[in-house]
Amino acid sequence: MIEHKPLAELGTLKAGWLTGRQHFPIGGYGNPAHRSVGHLYVWNDDEIAPHTGFPLHPHANVEIITYVREGAITHEDDLGNKGRTKAGDIQVMSAGRGIRHSEHNDEDVPTRIFQIWIEPNQRNGEPIWSAQPFPKADRAGRFVALASGYRTPDALPIRADAEVFGALLHTGDKTSMDVAPGHSAYLVPTVGSVIVNGVRVAAREGLALRNEPSLEIEALSDAELVLVISADST
Template sequence: MMLRKIDHNKMGRSNLGWLRSLFHFSFAEYYNPENINFGVLRVINDDLIAPHTGFDTHPHRDMEIISYVVEGDLTHGDSMGNKQTVTRGHVQYMSAGTGVLHSEHNHGDEMLRILQIWIFPDKKGYTPNYGDFRFNWEDRHNKWLHMVSGKDGDATVKINQDVNFFSLELDKDKEINFPVANGRQAYLVQIEGTSDINEISLDARDGLEIIEEDIQIKAKETSHILVIEMAKE
């Protein structure tokens, strides 16, 4: 059983002008050999993308890539012919598999904030795949919304790994629990607001590693939270 807070002030960071990022794990110019991954979770980048900018076409392979939109509009294009725009609370996912080219842009007039998340697949060589889902915001109000699961799971979005994504908007002073069973671990992102979790105080953009321990969350102010649950490494 273990809880470990990841203070966002101590995370890797990058500022390219059009793109400002916090790196929960080693990425790009931020390299930390002690912080490469957490189980099958390889990347969480908390990205702020300026209006009318974005990531031009670039390749990926053998990675499950999930983008969770916090605010603004995210437009995806890829070599499979997909072009879609998603907004706050929506999920876009791509199995890069044997290789795919894609782009991600903010064509809007407002700042775009996304969590870009990479998960190791359960094997290499999948046929590339893309999808998105426009979840109803209310479906996570004071309750867990199960957004992503493995192929045997029951979430709307299914990826090639035994992993579960849950989102939550918890009103100020409300409490909710989240169980993390034996042989399982989870990574929590305090996306917006502040909370106390098993007496650990989290501010906006902080992370929390959870191993085989149930957590009790109390919102100190309205809290928007993402939990990624998976097998213990």
């Protein structure tokens, strides 16, 4: 089953310094018809104004993956971690038994991010934060694992039965991705438009694929893709 989510059907949020769209309902925002995909239950498309951001706040028992689309995000937490993640790279926070953190745009331009929340496969673990660069050239024409719960080499580890992938396609490029039985996929182009299993998906729109053995993708324009494949919830 394939579910296309046009931009007009996504939830919207405007709070002064923060504007965003919600691919899944959260905190009273978002379209209640958009149910989770496997263990993936939050995908927020946020724009943060310069020199603003999320103040210190808590999380527990959630895997939070932040994909920076434009600009940069600066993370700081009560474990003493601090880091700046720039466009094209990701940071991962395994909240475990509990962590308090802030995320700010310390830049002079807006920062645009995808923030992805995945249910963990273990609870109350040690909280962990990590980040690393992922050169876009390595993703040319193919999907590369950025975060993984399956010990995938070079990917940031997460405590979840899921993986996050990135790809860059030029106009006319084709690629594919197998989806293991018992797993579902959710794909969002950061920029550009693609055809996935016969369905056209434009920038920042979402595509959920359940009971589909593979994704067959063709780029209609230069495109940057973010993909989550998750085990189905039981």
